[in-house]
Amino acid sequence: MAVEIMNRRGSVSPGTAAPAEERSCSWMKPWVFLVSALAIKTAFVTIYLVALLSRKGDQPTALQQAFTEWRCSSAEPQGKERGWMCCPRGWKLFQKSCYYISGNVMPWAESVQNCTGMGSHLVVINSEAEQLFISEKIQQSSKGLHYFIGLSAEKVGQWQWVDQTPFNVSAAFWRKGEPSNKDDQKCVAIQKASEPPNNWNDLTCEHHYRVCEAAAVTV
Template structure:
């Protein structure tokens, strides 16, 4: 006799009839793709680095050289005609030492002995306008050279030099060179140190090594000085 199969319906308390088992969402895997660069980029970087290196070389070598070289002297900028003599400066190859035409050369300086006369302020301005200044005498040799030149070629009597008294007895050179009383070339009895005579001149008709006078700042001739140009 065949056995009977009985089916029974079983219900669980508090169970949801439509219970759904929710599985955790599948985590999406992020794929990492290597970033691609244009094939010409490495070449561009190489060229830029090369240009930077060249710029550094120019900055380190060329610029210091250009800065170390002296700018053309003011005298050189003001003059167009020159008189030059052959010279061999120490430590240099043979070259030429030049002064503007009409100026006198002595050692490393050029001197202008004026034919006209001006008051002191105008004399200073005239020298400055030519790229020079009223002469500053620093040695016996320079004093002798100028005095002999004046005696040979001058028609004037007094020539301004770049010496002035800021106060009575307080003499100063125009280029701020300290005034050395023991290296001065005053005439006997000079300077008189009067308040109305603050300017200094060379008196042409006096002794070569003693011909400075203090004088009023009236119209006199002048001696301008500038550094000679070596080429």
Template sequence: MASEITYAEVKFKNESPAPVVKGPPETKKPEQHPQKYPLWLPWLISLLLLLVCIALVVVLLVLPLCHSSGQPSALQQQFSEWECDSAVPQGTDRGWTCCPKGWRRFQGSCYFLSTDKLSCDKSAQNCTGMGSQLVVINSKAEQEFLSEQTKQTPKRMNVYIGLFENKVGQWQWVDKTPYNVTAAFWREGEPSPDYDENCTVIYVPEPTFHNWNDVKATMLHHRICEAAAVFV
């Protein structure tokens, strides 16, 4: 009798499991965050800052050329460079007082002291051409201020102001301001009775502020022009 062969699957508990082949560790890719700001943004910010700077320049330098009425004065139309300070007369709501560059300010007025000499009539025309007039002196303080200014460099001898004699003994300011003899600053013995001396100068060498002389209109002298300051 033939022997029956039986096959059985036998598992051994101590059998080692098949080795697991491990590949190289995966390299973690860095996370790519979306760009938060476009490349042109810094340029836009720079442009905006530049525009702000330009606006400030306009406010500080261009606005002095505009009155509150929006209409530039004759003086403003003649000059593009201005000098401003924070001294503002009471009763105004502006922050700066401005005069053309090279002019001198006292209270609410700007003054131009010429370095050249002209006749009386030409002096008046020159001031008018600059949007101003020959100075009209309204107070002792203004007279003292101008007397000191005329003594500064360059050296001057006589300086025209805006006081004229229309008829013998009848003096009048160029802007029609009434002439007040008690508020005049003539030198001793002036004005002279000569009918042809119908213009007025400040005689600079006079040590006091009573320094007005009447002179002939044809004489060549320096001049003082006056215009209202601009408040901004």
């Protein structure tokens, strides 16, 4: 079950039937009541989730400060109150993270800044399941061929993640023949045309699409 929420509250006005048409339109009354009840229930759920996302007891994350529209999915409760995992609208939820597949291109340095400005970072891939999920979402995109991930090298062959996660050679998903380890190819992207999970490609740090990642907000 997923619920979309926004930062503004809508009012709900239950429908009423006109007295003059009461006899001819009496069959509509159950439907009017049902629609009104569902609208009221949705309003209560929306207000409840908005209240949880903005509780005074929680320090807002950078992601919460950057976005005002959210989509929440039911999750395993982590306490007496928390049973929803929320991502900004347009982001994709997987396990405990939110992912953004960009619709425009930027150089590597600007891609890093863009993700940071949204309260996230270029994606750091820790498992094959995560790699397959991201690859699937990229393949569903109608955009270009390459999507930056958060892996780069200051020196040829010395790969490091943007969040300082140690690079694990056994959990890398290079295309056949990659990395080429050339002096001008120090950034890594997922290549949409390659068969997952092995679709990483080292390439120049010029204009490409990107994948951002942030921890989901749990409420």
